[in-house]
Amino acid sequence: MHIDPAKVDAIIQRHGRKREHLIAMLLECQEEFTHLPEPVLQRVSEQVEVPLPSVLGIATFFRAFSLKPVGRYPAHICMGTACHVKGAPRLLEAFERELKILRGQTTDDLLFSINTVNCLGCCGLAPAVTVGKDVHGKLKQADVPRILKKYRPKEA
Numbered sequence: 001m002h003i004d005p006a007k008v009d010a011i012i013q014r015h016g017r018k019r020e021h022l023i024a025m026l027l028e029c030q031e032e033f034t035h036l037p038e039p040v041l042q043r044v045s046e047q048v049e050v051p052l053p054s055v056l057g058i059a060t061f062f063r064a065f066s067l068k069p070v071g072r073y074p075a076h077i078c079m080g081t082a083c084h085v086k087g088a089p090r091l092l093e094a095f096e097r098e099l100k101i102l103r104g105q106t107t108d109d110l111l112f113s114i115n116t117v118n119c120l121g122c123c124g125l126a127p128a129v130t131v132g133k134d135v136h137g138k139l140k141q142a143d144v145p146r147i148l149k150k151y152r153p154k155e156a
């Protein structure tokens, strides 16, 4: 993946190159590049004058950050108790089968990735999943292909 250093610099500038804005900068970089590849962390480290191991420490500590590419529409399958008892493990299997990737992986076209979470805060909709910014609730395995189709580019 090509990283345009000018894009990283623009984000850093918007935050006045301030160390106290490091997390906000990294969040914006992640939004721009879908993850935090090493050249981005390196650039932030140099420009903000924070040692690379410290920047890396932040990027690995917070779950919001990913050092690996994340899909444009990350799927988060809730494995909390309410969702678990209503079939979340079977939903996870359906996502994995449909996307041909496992939990923690991203599709080659960088469209989807799969991860699990402990509660999405909408237990009344169990079993629940988010895809991108959308919440999908009361799901069955059979619903998964239809849901994913919504996010796939329309065939010409």
Ligand code: FES
Binding pocket: 078, 079, 080, 081, 082, 083, 084, 118, 119, 120, 121, 122, 123, 124, 126, 128
């Ligand atoms: S346990 Fe799944 S949304 Fe709360």
